[in-house]
Amino acid sequence: MSDTEHGTENGTGAANEVNGTESKGTGAGGTESYELVVNGVRRRVEGALPTESLLRVLRDRLGLPGAKNACEQGECGSCSVLVDGVLVCSCLELAAAAAGCEITTVEGLVGTGAEPTAAPLTDVQRAIVEAGGVQCGFCTPGFVVAIHDLLERVPDPSPLDVREALAGNLCRCTGYGRILAAVEQVITDRAAGGSPVAVRPAEGSR
């Protein structure tokens, strides 16, 4: 089955919930320890190099691979996350500099509903799946975060507004047509009062 779940364990870093005593410290070998608030959960990062990007810390130390590594230059949007509610490319943010900020990743975008097997999809996620906006899916988490951010700020964007707002997210498979169709569907549904959205933190961030 290609629908592969990650194991909940990750091998490369200690990521524990802690009672925040200090938010930042310097350790042996020039490494740092600090705390990030990710999807509403405080996460301790130990022994990280100060040069590590937020993307790397999320992926390799906190076991949150939803933000993707595609360009490392802030050009493709695959690593999009929200830092204190602002859409950023996590590859361009130093993780240590985000200590104490509220970080929302795609793993923290969870819809309402009662699907028994997995966290329910948000309206944006559901629309992307149904409209055929996913092919390889590598850009998809970044689009999900960016679309939620757009519609949060601008509930009724014009089609051109949507294209411009999403121009920081590259997709190589779809030509964007089905992604844009999904966005239009969400705009229509929300305007009709259907599928109320409640974005909430994922339980324990996986």
Added chain:
Amino acid sequence: MTDVDAPVRDRPAPPAGVVGESPARPDGSAKVQGRFAFASDLEAEGMLWGRTLRSPHPHARIRAVDVAPALALPGVACVVTADDVRGAATYGLISADQPVFARDVVRFEGEPVAAVAADHPDTAQRALEAIRVEYEPLPALVDPEAAAGAEPIHPDGNVIRHVRIRHGDEDATGDVVVEGTYEVGMQDQAFLGPEAGLAVPDGEGGVDLWVATQWLHHDRDQVAACLGLPPERVRLHLGGVGGAFGGREDVSMHVHACLLALRTDQPVKMSYQRDESFLGHVHRHPARLRYRHHATYDGRLVKVEADVLLDGGAYASSSAAVAANAARFACGPYRVPNAVIDAVAVRTNNPPCGAMRGFGAVQVCFGHESQMDKLAARLGIPPVELRLRNALRPGDVLPTGQRLTGAAPVAECIRAAVAHPLPPPAGDGLLERPGGAGRTAEPGRVQRGVGVAVGYKNLMFSEGFDDSSEARVRLAGGTAWVTCAVAEVGQGFVTLAQQIVRSALGCESVVLEPASTTAIGSAGSSSASRQTWMSGGAVLRACRLVADQVRSALARRLGVEATALRLGDGGRITAAPGAEVTVDTTVTEAAGDEAFEASAVHRHPVTQPLDERGQGDADVSFAFAAHRAVVDVDVDLGLVRVVQVSTGQDVGKVLHPVQVTGQIEGGIAQGVGLAVMEEIVVDQGLVRNPSFTDYLIPTAADAPEVLATCIEEPEPGAPFGAKGVGEPPTISSTAAVVAAIRNATGVDVTRVPVRPWDLV
């Protein structure tokens, strides 16, 4: 008493999501939630990070390699070079001419020289910087025109392949002759997911590799040969693939990661960054195309002369097959009674080139379609009309001498493409002007143009290649499990496999087992628009074998001959006409809790190699498409906005309307990219723009409106009559955009991508 039409009892409803419907992808939810494991997401306990040291020179002799300083760094576990390759020193898709690591000489910028494994990606990077390589730079052969006559830069010589086609009367002449020389720049697949994989040693000298690829079994054979291991001790499993488009046909980090894992006896992960990805995979061949078209005054093609030069770069990859495609499709989808075609792929010290969506047909399409427009202008015949007059029809003979026996709705594609409504004039929105977010265009200086192009290419591998795919289907307890080693690269085979099983067995619950070399035989490559036909065909065959088994079992239970039961659409089992039994069920329902299993290998009809005159029935099937593009051009700044692309595409049969639309829209975006923005800039053998900052692909603001019509003319011999749909959208969309730019500006554009300074 038999009455198959009467409802005898609760007639089972057909399952949702059968062939022809648009069920959601089975991996869709995981992908939108970030739960889908791409190859670059994999990790293992005790894992090391691997990285590859690459040549900074396009051509240089290696005098010495000193890895000791790297090994001395804390955290560095292992460094490997050419000396550590115990098996075959070289690998390659068609001919094994590319070293795992360069030993004496490097032939392109980015050629691997060593690899390291370390406890942290940054440690691995520092280790690369610590390795001392003494290079003696050599003159780089960077001009493909000079390659054939130059000193060989590789023991296999500088001409990778020269394909000649001589068809009809070589001396035929037309009433009018038009000539042109055209150039195609180097395009990159630019898949979003970087090359990545995780190699895990098994402790007994073998290794498992989870990797993003297009063809597990062919990779496995190449990796095993280089490791000096029998194939069964090298097990490849599909890691989640973040797009491919041809760029994952060649081995990338596979051998390096396995070598490091075997040497350290620890799992090793490798994941390229974007700059390394640009250097670490092959690109679309840049091409120079020289054409001479002969025609009668009333616009009938008499002869096409074509001379195609493809820059294969340093290693062969699939250049030989690309050259053959460029030759076979050089004339376009037209009746051409006489043809003189030469296509040559040469070796240079430029980046290696190989497979990319469209595979040789894209380059020549820009040439033949530019020529058709030139001919139309010369004859005073509208471009669409000229194409319709010459459009291939079933029964026509191609320049290879092969007769078209399948569906060939070329004229229908053209008519459908131009039947779509034209877009309204651009509005006042800044984003509706060329230059988009740059907000530079003066509305009064923007001119609109419209252009049309038509193209075609082969489906499946050609020239006698023994192409096959194997699938296994197990049906038990109302669920079907499908095993097939298809590389799902985003194209949606996972959805299609479920649809086929539902249609064949009436089984709603379909589970796809992981793709792996340990599970089953080869499915062949996810390329050449072949998996729908080949692996779709294998899954369908396996389903039919299972259905036969179930029918026999049911017949035994009912005490009748198997022939008394009829298998119908949707996996329905009913009584055969005249049979003395009453039954109306599905294969799945009839199977109940008993397990049934069958495997099948699907092969297409045998094809022939081309002879010395380029003649032979080299292809199984062809797919056609026509595109009409509408552009707005700022004539002062040379900026282009592609407003709309409409298309008519020959698909045989639409199996999943949404996925077909996605292939068409995505393929057109890549064609638009080649037309107006995408090029790897190579200067004296050095890549100048290996990043998404400098290599531009279309964004949502650049992608045009797409209007598509699928021409459904079932293809004989194809499962469900369906043709592969992935490549045709990319073939002629580029040429259509350029035709529209010429129409808007009057500038005789002869090169893609079209740059602003080409227009002003």
